[in-house]
Amino acid sequence: MDIEDFIEKFAFAIEVEPAELDAATDFKKLENWDSLNTLSIIAMADADYSVALSGDDIHKSRTIGDLMTIVQERKG
């Protein structure tokens, strides 16, 4: 998996344009971020990568890159 692909899926899940995001994006500071987006990201990780993310995984990640690292590690 590469970061561009992950960002595209992340953007689709939270309904923003991929061009607005990069690996360093502090995603919880995005204007339209809310707790329901957390569910969308968990659904995306499950559907696209077969990885189970917890609420805490998202809570402790700051950037999209941080989150991709977790997904990558768990995918093994």
Add this chain to the structure above:
Amino acid sequence: MNSIAGIAMRGVAAAVPTKVARTSEYDILSPEERQRLQKATGISAHRMSPPNQCTSDLCQAATEHLLEHLGWTRDSIGALILLTQTPDQPIPATSIVLQDKLGLPTTCIAFDINLGCSAYPYGLATVASLMLTLKIPRALMLMGDISRVCAYEDRSAWPLFGDAGSATALEFDPAAPQIHFDLMSDGSGRNAIIIPGGGLASRLPPGDGSSRTVTGDDGIPREPGNLLLRGADIFSFAITKVPSSIERTLASAGKIPAEVDFLVLHQANKMINDTIAKKTRFGADVSLSTLADYGNTSSASIPLTLCAHAPQFDRNRLIAACGFGVGLSWGTVLLTIPANSVLPVIESDHVY
């Protein structure tokens, strides 16, 4: 293995209070947030009991309705089991109070089971086993919950939960089709849905003791007796662990989804339920839902959803019913519902 023969479902009834709380009028959220919550959860409204109505009242209304339909005499009932997260009081068990209020004989076994979202499969397995072992010809299985345990200010819980009570009638019948089960528990997820206060662990007197409001890391103030829902953790659990329970149940019965008439999931939220239906290859048209009108009614959600679709039960139907949530506890039951045994939802604000 994992199946019970000889117990038939004879009827199911559900009762809700008349007061409707609409997501579009929930003033803790902005109008945009209300729309977004409604779209993601599928919940447009839920029912709210009057302040003095309890779980027992809604369950009693459903039971009276069901007994009248069946024409069962009170003396013929050998067991009354209530599954709830919100009993009328910590002790005694609400089911025992209901034995008296319903005029059931003192020979009737009565006890409560502390389960919520997973109540339907667990309740059927427990009550059917009890009936077979102790040779009880007729039993009532009640499920109900009241959502007053959620703080109004709690946007992560209050708009999701509604009030309902239900009653399911079971009867010994050697010709009854097999009932298949899959039942699971994982207490490592106990903090995902919890009411921390009221028990001895909280070191507060149950019920009327002094309560203090604490603001959680989500910025929401709650009293110890309020329900706390960690939605992201429940969501992750539900979409990753629940589909395989449905698959195991079907496999043990030798069935494929196309042979099952309806999938009846605990009504948690639309994103969860759509994901589970998709993963288990059930079409959206056979997955019954009452989220829009009633929200999440905890232990009552599966029987309430059956009753809300009563006209579709005009012939024998094979259903896969799957409950999942608080505990964590989850399970599936594959059950044949005989024609015309599902009664339409009734409304009741009555306090018995």
